[in-house]
Amino acid sequence: MTGRRTVVPFGPQHPVLPEPIHLDLVIEDEHVVEAIPSIGYVHRGLESLVDRREYADFVYLAERICGICSFTHSSTFCQGVEGLMGIEIPERANYLRTMWGEYSRIHSHLLWLGLFADALGFESLFYNAWKIRESILNELEATTGGRVIQGVCKVGGVRRDVTNEFLSGMDKRLETIESEMQEMVNVFLNDYTLKKRLIGKGILKPDDAYNLGAVGPVARGSGLAQDVRTSEYLAYQDVGFKPVTADGCDGYARCEVRCKELFQSVDIIHKIIAAMPDGEVAVPVKGNPDGEYFSRSEQPRGEVVHYLRGNGTKYLTQFRVRTPTLTNVPSLVAMLAGAELADVPQIVLTIDPCIGCMER
Amino acid sequence: MKMLKIILKQFTHKPVTTTFPAEPARHFDATRGHVVLDPSKCTSCTICMKRCPSQAITVDRATKTWTIDRFRCVICSQCVELCKFGAVSLATEYSTSATPSERGTETFSITYVKPERPKKDVETGK
Numbered sequence: 001m002t003g004r005r006t007v008v009p010f011g012p013q014h015p016v017l018p019e020p021i022h023l024d025l026v027i028e029d030e031h032v033v034e035a036i037p038s039i040g041y042v043h044r045g046l047e048s049l050v051d052r053r054e055y056a057d058f059v060y061l062a063e064r065i066c067g068i069c070s071f072t073h074s075s076t077f078c079q080g081v082e083g084l085m086g087i088e089i090p091e092r093a094n095y096l097r098t099m100w101g102e103y104s105r106i107h108s109h110l111l112w113l114g115l116f117a118d119a120l121g122f123e124s125l126f127y128n129a130w131k132i133r134e135s136i137l138n139e140l141e142a143t144t145g146g147r148v149i150q151g152v153c154k155v156g157g158v159r160r161d162v163t164n165e166f167l168s169g170m171d172k173r174l175e176t177i178e179s180e181m182q183e184m185v186n187v188f189l190n191d192y193t194l195k196k197r198l199i200g201k202g203i204l205k206p207d208d209a210y211n212l213g214a215v216g217p218v219a220r221g222s223g224l225a226q227d228v229r230t231s232e233y234l235a236y237q238d239v240g241f242k243p244v245t246a247d248g249c250d251g252y253a254r255c256e257v258r259c260k261e262l263f264q265s266v267d268i269i270h271k272i273i274a275a276m277p278d279g280e281v282a283v284p285v286k287g288n289p290d291g292e293y294f295s296r297s298e299q300p301r302g303e304v305v306h307y308l309r310g311n312g313t314k315y316l317t318q319f320r321v322r323t324p325t326l327t328n329v330p331s332l333v334a335m336l337a338g339a340e341l342a343d344v345p346q347i348v349l350t351i352d353p354c355i356g357c358m359e360r
Numbered sequence: 361m362k363m364l365k366i367i368l369k370q371f372t373h374k375p376v377t378t379t380f381p382a383e384p385a386r387h388f389d390a391t392r393g394h395v396v397l398d399p400s401k402c403t404s405c406t407i408c409m410k411r412c413p414s415q416a417i418t419v420d421r422a423t424k425t426w427t428i429d430r431f432r433c434v435i436c437s438q439c440v441e442l443c444k445f446g447a448v449s450l451a452t453e454y455s456t457s458a459t460p461s462e463r464g465t466e467t468f469s470i471t472y473v474k475p476e477r478p479k480k481d482v483e484t485g486k
Contacts, residue, residue: 053413060413060436124367131376138386145392145450151436159441160390187362 005033008341012041016119016345019355023348027341035336037329043359050319055081055289056155058316062306065321066357067148068111069299071104073306073321074153079233080295080308081155085287091235091277093157098235099272100140100150101297102265107136108300109258109265110181112352113188116255119349120197125187132180139170157282167273178266185259198252202335202347205249214331215324216302217261218351221254223247228298239271251350258352288314299324301352325351325358381456391452392435397426397468401447404470408439408448424470431460447472 006027012020020041026034046065050058062077063070075097082089114129137147143162144150152159188194204214209222219226220243227243229236244260246253289310297304302324309318328351335347378386387393402419404426409419416432417439419425439448455463 057411057413057438060434060438122363124363128363128366134376138388142388142390145388145390145437146435149434151392151434159437183366187366191362 004028010035010344010348014345016115016349017353017355018115019353021348021353021355023336023344025336025341025344030341032336032339032341032344035333037333039329039355039359041359042356046360047319047321050316052315054314055310055316056285056314058319059153059155060151063149063151063153065360066323066354068108068354069104069301069304069357070148071100071150071153072297072299072304074150075101075234076295076297076304076306077308078153078155079297080293080306081289083293083295084289084291084308084310085155085285087156087283087285089157090280090283092161092279093281094235095272095276096158096162096281097153098239099269100144100152101234102268102272103136103140104150105300106262106265107133107140108352109262110136112258112300112349113184113255116346116349117188119346120194122194125184128184128187132177132184135173135177135180139173142166143170154282156285157280159282161281164276164278167276171270171273174266174269178263181262181266185262188255188259195252197343197346198250198255199248200250201343202251202254202339202350203249204331204335208334209249209331212330212334213327214302215327216299216352217254217257218302218328218331220245220257221350222249226303228296228303231296233297235272236268238275239268241268251346254350288312289316292318301325301354301357302327321360323354323357323360325354328353329358385454387452387454389452391454392437393451393453394430394435394455395428395433395437395439396449396451397428398447398449399426399468399471401445402426402468402470402472403445403447403474404472405444407442407444411438411442413438426468426470427465429465430455430458431464 008025008027010023010025011017012022022038024036025032046061049061053061059074059077063074065073110129110133114126117125141147144152144160204222206222206224209219209224223245225243225245229241244257244264246256290312292309295306304324305322307320308316310316332351339347404419404421406419409417413436414432414434416429418427437450440450
């Protein structure tokens with residue numbers, strides 16, 4: 001390494017980035033020495049609207065923090081308000097929330113796998129991943145009424161019920177989807193070109209992952225069994241959840257974790273459908289939230305934290321979200337140091353960046 | 361080579377996509393397409409206007425009109441749940457694309473007539 005250092009700007013507009021983030025890459029002989037991230041291109045100030053919208057109506061806004069993990073944002077917000085007010089939601093609502101949460105995880109992972117294949121120049125695989133995603137979106141639309149923004153959570157339960165006949169039909173359709181996914185995942189994990197592009201690229205050591213606070217598939221790809229679903233919120237204690245991990249610490253390991261989570265989510269949905277309790281899906285809500293609450297959930301990209309503070313009126317006084325992408329940016333910087341310039345786009349994608357979500 | 365099997369399989373299948381708008385879009389019974397009003401049932405109670413999260417609905421009692429801004433409406437169906445008179449409902453069809461000047465707002469003239477209370481009989485007092 002004898003070359004002069006050069007700074008190459010990466011983003012905010014870049015073919016692999018659907019959303020804007022800027023990285024200043026300090027380059028020395030085609031190798032990245034340092035990456036300096038800067039964020040703040042799509043800040044919308046959603047959190048400050050909390051003092052102008054009633055807490056029951058804010059669910060719709062919380063849902064729009066992110067277009068992909070929208071369901072988990074609304075369920076985490078509702079979980080927070082329910083925690084503040086001491087509401088116990090019906091068991092069926094809990095199960096339905098878990099089911100929809102897992103569906104949105106599958107659709108998010110399929111979306112990511114498609115985008116990732118596209119970034120690597122593998123367009124037929126990209127179409128195949130999105131084709132399968134369409135059947136998942138159909139299931140979501142048929143049960144909730146919305147494809148991407150479901151709008152089905154409310155404080156005190158869920159707004160729509162699903163008939164048991166529909167659920168048993170869904171069980172059969174999922175088996176077809178699962179076999180399609182099996183074929184697709186086989187390409188992702190065993191294709192010669194993809195393996196060449198991914199193995200050994202974007203290394204994040206387990207210690208670094210822990211110290212830099214990596215969450216979600218980034219942490220699990222480095223061998224850390226970190227998953228909020230083990231903390232037994234919603235109905236996860238009834239389905240016997242165990243996090244998926246991979247020890248490769250590279251781009252391939254993170255891809256492997258997401259591929260395996262697809263099947264894990266399908267398994268969870270099968271178990272949820274089999275154990276779905278009967279009864280009401282919502283309880284009436286009276287009163288206003290008072291006090292403060294931290295609500296945690298596992299999103300497709302990792303752990304999300306919603307902080308809520310109420311003062312006994314129908315408007316919350318404080319709302320703060322910490323999204324998984326923000327937590328994964330320091331890990332991304334660590335991964336990029338030492339990487340080759342040509343690998344930068346795919347390394348950036350392996351953390352599954354969701355910038356709209358991160359900046360709100 | 362792993363991908364080749366999937367690609368060849370696709371040759372024997374018909375396309376996954378539909379040619380919308382030549383073919384109607386696929387939707388389900390639960391699909392939230394767009395909000396419609398039954399003007400004969402609306403009592404202008406304005407609960408839909410007050411609780412609309414995106415402030416898309418305007419109800420004018422003086423001119424007896426119910427207006428929805430299609431570009432603001434997020435089709436959350438909160439108005440459908442809140443309407444006690446069953447006047448607001450959801451249609452499953454998505455609206456086709458349009459410019460704000462073409463189909464920005466849609467106004468319904470409310471035709472609801474308050475049923476008259478049966479007059480008291482002077483003799484019996486009922």
